[in-house]
Amino acid sequence: MLAVVVVVLMSGLIFAFNSYLNVAEAKVPPVVGMKLEDAESLLKERGLIVKVSRQNHKTVPKDEVISQEPEANKVVKRGRTVVLLVSNGPDLVDVPDVTGVSYDEARLTLISNEFQPEVPEYIYHPTIDDGKVVEQEPRGKTQAPRGSRVKLKVSRGPEPQILKIPSLIGLTQEEARSRLTGMGLNLAEISAQPSQDYLTGQIIAQNPQAETEVEQEPGLM
Numbered sequence: 001m002l003a004v005v006v007v008v009l010m011s012g013l014i015f016a017f018n019s020y021l022n023v024a025e026a027k028v029p030p031v032v033g034m035k036l037e038d039a040e041s042l043l044k045e046r047g048l049i050v051k052v053s054r055q056n057h058k059t060v061p062k063d064e065v066i067s068q069e070p071e072a073n074k075v076v077k078r079g080r081t082v083v084l085l086v087s088n089g090p091d092l093v094d095v096p097d098v099t100g101v102s103y104d105e106a107r108l109t110l111i112s113n114e115f116q117p118e119v120p121e122y123i124y125h126p127t128i129d130d131g132k133v134v135e136q137e138p139r140g141k142t143q144a145p146r147g148s149r150v151k152l153k154v155s156r157g158p159e160p161q162i163l164k165i166p167s168l169i170g171l172t173q174e175e176a177r178s179r180l181t182g183m184g185l186n187l188a189e190i191s192a193q194p195s196q197d198y199l200t201g202q203i204i205a206q207n208p209q210a211e212t213e214v215e216q217e218p219g220l221m
Contacts, residue, residue, distance in 0.1 A: 023077045030072030036063045036086050047078030054088050058145055062089030090145030097140020099133050103154045106133045110150050120152040124159035131155065160215040167210035168203045176203055184216045 026046040031039035040050045060066050067085045070076055096113050098106035103120055110117045125134050135153040138144040163183055168176040177187045195204045208214060 023079065025075050026078050026080075028068070028070050028072055028074045028076060028080075028082060031065050031068055031084065032072070034065050036065060036084065039065050039068075039084060043082050048076070049079060049081040051081050051083045052086055053083065054086050056089065056091040057087040058090050058147075060087040060089075062087055092143040093146045095136075095138050095140055095142050095144050095148075095150070098136055098152070099140060100128070101133055102131050103133060103152065106136075106152060114146050115144075116147065116149045118149050118151050120154040122154050122156045124157065125155040126158050128155040128157075130157035162213050163216055165206075165208050165210055165212045165214060168206045169210075170198065171203050172201050173203070185214075 024047070026048060028048065029042050029046060031042060034042070036052065040052075043050050055066070057066060064087050065084050066087050069083045070080070093114070095115065096109050098109050101109075107117045120133075123134060128134050132155050133152055134155050137151040138148065144150075161184070163185065165185075166179055166183070168179070171179070173187075173190060180187050193204065195202075198204045
């Protein structure tokens with residue numbers, strides 16, 4: 001009885017081995033970069049079984065094949081399982097809204113939410129205070145890939161007016177101060193020098209000179 005069993009087992013093993021040897025072969029097609037649906041269709045046409053695993057990826061679009069195993073062009077038996085790693089797209093998270101807060105606060109908020117604030121661009125703004133965030137990209141309350149860079153525009157306050165310095169020659173100190181104050185400018189240091197052409201208390205020279213263009217509220221000497 002034992003001999004018969006051994007013969008049967010051996011015969012079964014030989015049959016299975018021969019069956020394996022007689023299975024048709026197939027060349028694994030390259031499917032990296034293909035959409036999952038197309039990749040599955042192509043692999044099944046070659047008599048291969050598809051197994052899918054997924055992960056997030058910063059650059060590979062959702063449902064696109066990132067990698068395959070066995071690799072492309074490898075010859076395998078039909079019925080072999082091909083494992084595809086497929087992208088779920090980037091890991092999207094909510095972008096915090098940092099407009100209206102100081103740059104330092106915006107920077108800390110973005111970093112704590114795993115975003116990367118870029119070096120800010122400073123711009124003039126008529127109503128937003130100096131040092132506060134005017135704009136951001138991506139916008140707040142939208143979604144973006146985790147770890148994305150965020151562009152910020154930060155206010156420098158209202159744009160200063162460009163004024164032309166008036167001529168103050170011949171005016172008294174009080175007259176000159178009054179004229180400059182009315183223009184939003186300041187009278188700075190005053191020094192006295194003798195002059196044969198002007199009365200005591202009259203201005204005989206100024207710096208910057210008349211018609212010089214300056215931003216509002218410079219100092220005059």
